[in-house]
Amino acid sequence: MEYIAHDLLQLKEEAKLISYTPIPEWVEHSLAKAPFVVVRRAVYRDKLIPVGVRGERRNQRFGAFLSEEAIKQTIRPENLVSFFQNGQSRNMPAIRALEEVAIIFGKFAWGPTGSVGFELASGEEVVTTTSDLDVLIRLSSYLSVKQAEMIVSKLKRCSVSVDVQVETEKGAFSLTEYAKDEETLLLRTIYGPALVKLNQLV
Template sequence: MAVIRPHDLLWGLTPRHLPADAPAWVAAALADGQPVVVRRDAAAPGQVAVGVRGSRREQRYATHMPVATISRQVSPEALCHRTGQANWPALQALYRLRPCLDELGWVWGVSGSAGFELASGFGALHADSDLDLIMRTPQPVPRDDARRVLALLEDRVDMQLQTPAGAVALREWAGNSAKVLLKAADGARLVSDPWSLPA
């Protein structure tokens, strides 16, 4: 099995793994065979933090999944060149951006609702959905380079830079603020360098 990272989609969690007080819609989603998405949160050994999504935007449920139960894993970068069954605006934006992002030579992927729908076939997008993208950035990205990437993106496209320390919004890193919000497994904090673990 590949390394499990935030935004990966996992199959194998079933209703019997849920706490007794889990909402009924969570069990229904899992019974339908939907995947869960890996969250950026602490987990006990042998467990991974995941989220279950329902049919409504407010239906999001955080839980943990035994690693031993994972039957399938799909990463955001495995979805870059998939085609959706519906022609939502978010997917149209993805198709337009593909050649530009590929030319950058960096590893990028599709997350959020678009990634969920492309990977699973379960409907998650609607006409007003944004397109969420990630870019793997193990090495620091100069802010000028971030601004060039941002210039490629359309209004309703958001990209997160995945650094060794956590994730930061491309839009923030391309800005002029001295500090940006870094999302890590132990919480979010303002940092000046998203590629260095905060002291």
């Protein structure tokens, strides 16, 4: 199976993280509460999947690696849309905003990431009353700058701040930055960020 950035991986009970640096103490505590990691946008190492662990604090993020055998379940952001539609979520502003976003994105392949995605997948209550909503869109066809402008305009009227990353085969970029129609754009790739021209995204 292919693992893509922002996929949430539920770990098997006996799963072990692989790290080439010391693992902080908080990592074990976090995984005991919610045995989930997120796939990082990075290069595989010795066939190991690059993953990240989130702690209780914003500054508690740790990058490590994982073998495929340690994975119990894979949850993509797109899968999480049905979670909140079925009422499997708390009544928090950022989670409620998914209903607004669903109308805006229509038939796009999209889903929540960040704290909202993590809470919907794991059941761990990490979303706060001040949380923003992070979302990704996966493009299967060309998205014009005009389309992006219209979407961004609608998102600005949402009840919470919504940050959208557009995922392509070449990497990911900010929908807001793309809508500005500037000559270059920051593209996030597995090899790191790179400035590219808009016509290179097509």
